[in-house]
Amino acid sequence: MTTKLKATGLSKSFGELRALDSVDLHLEQGDLLAVLGASGCGKTTLLRCIAGFETPDTGRIEIDRTVVFDRGVNRPAEQRKVGYVPQGGVLFPHLSAARNIGFGLKRGAATRARVEEMLALVGMAGLGARMPHELSGGQQQRVALARALAPAPSLVLLDEPFSALDAGLRVTLREEVTAMLKSVGASAIIVTHDQEEALSMADHVMVMRDGVCVQLDDPVSLYRYPSDLNVATFLGDATLVEGSVCNDVANCPLGALRVADGCPRECKRCMIMIRPEQITLGRSGGGLRGRVEKTVFYGHDAMVHLRLDDEFGGMRLKARVSSLEAWLPDERVEIDVTGEVMVYDH
Amino acid sequence: MTVTTTPSTPATGRDRQPPRRSHGAHRHGPVLLLLAVAVVTVVSVLPVLYVVMRAWEVGWSTAAGLVFRPRVWRLLVNTLSIAATVGVLATVVATTGAWLVERTDLPGRRLWNVLLTLPYAVPAFVAGYSWVSLFPKVSGFWGAVLVLTLSYYPLVYLPVAAALRNMDPALEEVSRSLGFGRRRSFVQVILPSLRPALLGGALLVVLHLLAEFGTFAFLNYATFTTAIFDQYTVAFNGAAAAMLALVLLVLCVAVLALEMLVRGFARYDTIRRGGNVRAERVRLGRAAPFVTLGLVAFSLVALGVPFGSLIYWLSIGRSASLPVAELLRTLTATAGLGIGGAVVAVFFALMLVIYALRYGGIGALLADRLPYMIHAMPGLVVGLAFVFFAVRFAMPLYQSAALLIAAYAILFLPLAQAPIRGVLAQIPRDLEEVAQSMGRGPLAILWRITLPLALPGVGAGFALVCMKVMNELTATLVLRPTGVETLATMVWEHTTNARYAASAPYAMLLILISGVPVYLLTMRSAMRGDEGAT
Numbered sequence: 001m002t003t004k005l006k007a008t009g010l011s012k013s014f015g016e017l018r019a020l021d022s023v024d025l026h027l028e029q030g031d032l033l034a035v036l037g038a039s040g041c042g043k044t045t046l047l048r049c050i051a052g053f054e055t056p057d058t059g060r061i062e063i064d065r066t067v068v069f070d071r072g073v074n075r076p077a078e079q080r081k082v083g084y085v086p087q088g089g090v091l092f093p094h095l096s097a098a099r100n101i102g103f104g105l106k107r108g109a110a111t112r113a114r115v116e117e118m119l120a121l122v123g124m125a126g127l128g129a130r131m132p133h134e135l136s137g138g139q140q141q142r143v144a145l146a147r148a149l150a151p152a153p154s155l156v157l158l159d160e161p162f163s164a165l166d167a168g169l170r171v172t173l174r175e176e177v178t179a180m181l182k183s184v185g186a187s188a189i190i191v192t193h194d195q196e197e198a199l200s201m202a203d204h205v206m207v208m209r210d211g212v213c214v215q216l217d218d219p220v221s222l223y224r225y226p227s228d229l230n231v232a233t234f235l236g237d238a239t240l241v242e243g244s245v246c247n248d249v250a251n252c253p254l255g256a257l258r259v260a261d262g263c264p265r266e267c268k269r270c271m272i273m274i275r276p277e278q279i280t281l282g283r284s285g286g287g288l289r290g291r292v293e294k295t296v297f298y299g300h301d302a303m304v305h306l307r308l309d310d311e312f313g314g315m316r317l318k319a320r321v322s323s324l325e326a327w328l329p330d331e332r333v334e335i336d337v338t339g340e341v342m343v344y345d346h
Numbered sequence: 347m348t349v350t351t352t353p354s355t356p357a358t359g360r361d362r363q364p365p366r367r368s369h370g371a372h373r374h375g376p377v378l379l380l381l382a383v384a385v386v387t388v389v390s391v392l393p394v395l396y397v398v399m400r401a402w403e404v405g406w407s408t409a410a411g412l413v414f415r416p417r418v419w420r421l422l423v424n425t426l427s428i429a430a431t432v433g434v435l436a437t438v439v440a441t442t443g444a445w446l447v448e449r450t451d452l453p454g455r456r457l458w459n460v461l462l463t464l465p466y467a468v469p470a471f472v473a474g475y476s477w478v479s480l481f482p483k484v485s486g487f488w489g490a491v492l493v494l495t496l497s498y499y500p501l502v503y504l505p506v507a508a509a510l511r512n513m514d515p516a517l518e519e520v521s522r523s524l525g526f527g528r529r530r531s532f533v534q535v536i537l538p539s540l541r542p543a544l545l546g547g548a549l550l551v552v553l554h555l556l557a558e559f560g561t562f563a564f565l566n567y568a569t570f571t572t573a574i575f576d577q578y579t580v581a582f583n584g585a586a587a588a589m590l591a592l593v594l595l596v597l598c599v600a601v602l603a604l605e606m607l608v609r610g611f612a613r614y615d616t617i618r619r620g621g622n623v624r625a626e627r628v629r630l631g632r633a634a635p636f637v638t639l640g641l642v643a644f645s646l647v648a649l650g651v652p653f654g655s656l657i658y659w660l661s662i663g664r665s666a667s668l669p670v671a672e673l674l675r676t677l678t679a680t681a682g683l684g685i686g687g688a689v690v691a692v693f694f695a696l697m698l699v700i701y702a703l704r705y706g707g708i709g710a711l712l713a714d715r716l717p718y719m720i721h722a723m724p725g726l727v728v729g730l731a732f733v734f735f736a737v738r739f740a741m742p743l744y745q746s747a748a749l750l751i752a753a754y755a756i757l758f759l760p761l762a763q764a765p766i767r768g769v770l771a772q773i774p775r776d777l778e779e780v781a782q783s784m785g786r787g788p789l790a791i792l793w794r795i796t797l798p799l800a801l802p803g804v805g806a807g808f809a810l811v812c813m814k815v816m817n818e819l820t821a822t823l824v825l826r827p828t829g830v831e832t833l834a835t836m837v838w839e840h841t842t843n844a845r846y847a848a849s850a851p852y853a854m855l856l857i858l859i860s861g862v863p864v865y866l867l868t869m870r871s872a873m874r875g876d877e878g879a880t
Contacts (some may be wrong), residue, residue, distance in 0.1 A: 077525070
């Protein structure tokens with residue numbers, strides 16, 4: 001593996017606001033990195049600094065082992081060979097789809113072929129003559145991606161590329177874009193505020209908060225082992241239970257639970273994080289007993305809201321179950337917690 | 347269980363829904379609306395009718411002889427060459443200024459935005475007066491080019507600055523990420539995106555030049571309007587004037603058609619989409635002092651001369667006591683005409699807009715388009731047509747305030763129509779339907795829902811028309827009742843008789859009156875720019 005992008009100590013302030021606070025970033029060839037955070041966390045600024053649209057206050061950026069930004073060095077955007085897909089695509093409104101894609105290519109015999117190739121890659125063969133306003137939102141997004149990929153850039157940056165699309169289209173396009181990027185072996189960074197998008201598309205996810213990189217990990221580890229409570233709840237539903245930890249066992253009203261690696265071990269009070277997927281429901285044989293309060297149906301799965309019986313502390317829990325199972329309000333359930341739990345300082 | 351997701355209909359976000367038309371009992375609209383459309387239609391056909399009737403009276407061959415003669419050819423060359431020159435120069439000046447203010451780190455951008463817009467507050471013929479009174483050598487073709495470029499470039503500056511401000515910075519950024527520097531990105535991406543604003547603004551300048559009269563008269567440059575006016579004063583409303591008016595009308599219609607074509611192609615709206623990033627401004631660096639110096643020099647010429655000249659003549663005229671009574675009388679008359687014209691214009695604009703938005707068919711199309719055609723007609727031609735028909739068919743109306751107000755209303759109808767349309771188009775049809783479902787009749791809905799919501803647009807339209815009426819010169823000259831003077835006619839009379847000091851107080855009042863709306867306009871757009879930055 002070769003290093004595609006290396007950024008160290010990137011900082012950028014806008015007046016009082018610290019948009020980036022010494023952020024480090026590392027991207028391998030062919031990797032897809034998602035930068036995830038709430039709006040205003042600095043993720044877009046990070047992307048724009050890498051692209052060269054924004055000048056960091058301090059730090060160093062290397063692309064393909066070439067320094068593009070450092071003290072005294074600031075390569076302009078046009079010399080960084082970075083493909084860019086802005087929010088909403090933003091096609092050149094006065095050019096056809098084909099001419100948008102060919103915009104960054106040198107004029108020549110090969111251009112036509114390359115444009116056709118890119119159109120085919122994004123599944124829009126034969127639509128090159130269309131003007132941007134004649135394309136649907138999804139098609140515009142595809143053309144924008146093709147335009148960025150056409151000059152075979154060493155790195156592609158995508159800024160919330162799907163935020164303007166409706167839910168169904170977003171899911172399809174997400175999978176397609178990942179496949180397209182992988183098929184040309186492109187290294188890419190995608191900025192998003194949608195955790196599902198980050199977790200489903202990327203090889204690595206970087207979580208940002210207040211201009212700081214909070215955690216950088218692969219999606220599975222990130223979801224299972226979030227570094228703090230904020231990351232844990234930001235990434236998905238979670239039940240938080242007060243308890244105590246000692247060595248590798250956490251004690252709480254739900255019983256003695258196994259603690260994941262890397263959590264605090266010394267004996268003390270703590271907060272325990274349990275994902276709804278870890279709660280299993282049954283008609284008999286569980287360690288805990290409770291009652292269904294309500295079930296929210298999502299189609300692909302369902303969330304059961306539970307209340308434990310008083311003898312188990314009477315607390316409320318959420319369990320994600322297959323939507324094929326039906327749990328009705330007031331139904332008695334037997335409950336188990338499976339897998340390791342995360343423990344945080346209280 | 348597998349969950350298959352099918353892409354639902356993609357929302358492009360750009361496709362605007364066509365206005366829903368009701369197909370019920372009110373398909374043709376209430377009588378009041380219909381009547382308004384009919385009146386405007388008839389009145390706007392008058393200038394054409396005037397030309398045709400005149401030609402018919404003198405006989406077609408005489409009419410043709412009056413059109414196809416060397417003098418008309420000379421006027422044509424004169425008019426077109428100055429319109430083209432000023433159009434191009436104004437575009438260059440305006441684009442440079444707008445780019446400096448909107449895309450660079452020029453110090454004092456807010457101030458420059460105001461200063462670059464301010465010449466718009468000085469009526470062109472007042473600027474012409476100020477130049478000719480200070481520098482008698484400024485005259486002829488190049489004199490007119492200088493004065494009119496400086497007067498009319500804001501017509502391009504305002505839309506281009508707005509377009510630059512609203513343009514998605516990502517357009518330029520994508521181009522740069524694809525390997526093109528700032529300069530090439532500007533030529534390949536920004537300039538083409540500005541095309542609707544640029545061409546629209548330039549054509550507007552040309553349209554204004556076709557109708558311009560005062561400046562050309564002061565600077566001794568003959569165009570169709572000055573020739574028509576001369577003909578009119580020499581041989582009261584003769585056939586020669588009518589035939590010159592015909593050629594001028596044809597020119598205006600041609601420019602208007604071009605302008606509509608441009609607007610038709612202007613499908614590419616590059617409004618920024620939610621992204622709250624702001625493009626990094628171009629650093630002027632060491633060039634900043636020189637650029638600032640250049641702008642200072644430009645403003646000294648564009649603003650310093652008109653205001654300096656006014657102040658100079660006011661101070662000269664101080665020895666002769668200020669004709670306060672005369673000034674007050676003129677101001678009252680001007681304001682009265684302005685308010686009268688604005689009330690009538692706003693009323694008709696409301697009727698037309700409601701008709702166009704709520705009812706379909708030819709009537710709606712007419713209601714929507716007609717005023718823009720009238721707007722392209724020079725005030726002088728409309729004035730002559732009104733004189734012609736009043737003298738023939740309604741002598742009591744001739745030289746009456748009512749006729750003058752009617753002419754103002756029709757001339758400036760589109761200025762009222764645009765803001766009202768802007769506001770009314772925002773009101774969802776559903777709102778009126780909700781009221782309908784609660785058992786309200788159409789008039790009650792109009793009164794209690796539509797009108798209150800349209801009030802900001804009505805206000806803006808009223809102010810605009812009022813200001814334009816008070817600045818109007820040519821239609822006023824041919825239509826005003828005997829003895830009635832407006833600020834504009836006073837400037838005109840004193841200046842043509844080289845009584846420059848006597849013109850000054852009237853010119854100053856004119857600028858004050860028209861300056862306030864311009865100031866409000868730019869401050870609002872400047873503040874909007876700030877909102878976009880947060």
